Amino acid sequence: MVITIEDDVQSLLELLWIREAWQLDPPGAELPPVLVDTPPAIGDALRRSAPIGAWADAWPRVWEQVLHHAGAPRDPGIFDRLQASADGSDERARLLHELVGTSWREEVGDDAITDDAQQWLHAQFERRAALLPAAFEAQPERVALEALIEAWRCGLTTIVEIPCRGTFARRIGPHAILITAESRGDPVRYRGALEAFC
Numbered sequence: 001m002v003i004t005i006e007d008d009v010q011s012l013l014e015l016l017w018i019r020e021a022w023q024l025d026p027p028g029a030e031l032p033p034v035l036v037d038t039p040p041a042i043g044d045a046l047r048r049s050a051p052i053g054a055w056a057d058a059w060p061r062v063w064e065q066v067l068h069h070a071g072a073p074r075d076p077g078i079f080d081r082l083q084a085s086a087d088g089s090d091e092r093a094r095l096l097h098e099l100v101g102t103s104w105r106e107e108v109g110d111d112a113i114t115d116d117a118q119q120w121l122h123a124q125f126e127r128r129a130a131l132l133p134a135a136f137e138a139q140p141e142r143v144a145l146e147a148l149i150e151a152w153r154c155g156l157t158t159i160v161e162i163p164c165r166g167t168f169a170r171r172i173g174p175h176a177i178l179i180t181a182e183s184r185g186d187p188v189r190y191r192g193a194l195e196a197f198c
Helices: 010-021 044-048 052-071 078-084 090-100 115-130 145-153 187-197
Strands: 004-006 158-162 169-171 176-180
Touching: 010 052, 010 115, 010 158, 052 158, 052 176, 078 090, 145 187, 169 187, 176 187
Parallel strands: 004 158, 158 176
Antiparallel strands: 169 176
16 A cells, blocks of 8 residues: 655645735535635735736646646656657657646746745745654554555545645545545544545
8 A cells, every 4th residue: 555645735835825815705505615724814905906806716626637647647667758858849748748737837927926925835845844753652643544444445645735734635536535634634534535536
């Protein structure tokens, strides 16, 4: 049994930062809760000059694309094919896109991604890197092992964790779930999310 934990998907973190820093109110159901580490809001003058409505409308579409890519199974041969492809070729561009997926920049542009975003993303990385791993018996997957095994039997291969508040989990395709760090860290909520996968 192999389960991949994705807790540092930069394109998802970037989207969460954009939503909160720019105070977007995107339409849609099943959107994630707010971030645990709320970034400072973009100033009013900058917000007034930005296409906030268009960004809010685009956000759920880009979120779903990035989310489904984060939860998709990885092709183990992609690196070999990438290395064998010619620099600048259409094949290399296609393989790179398959590897990294879409992004806000690609779909909407980079006007919403300020230096503050880069600082926040770096701080999130530093915070995660500084965390000591839990003892083996205390790791969330070990604590919820029976539910994890059953979810794996139902096709689960990837758990995508986001640093958002509260209880939140949803299936993203046939092989993955999205879950908040808070829910994954709580044995009862984590078991419930894994049981709901089947």
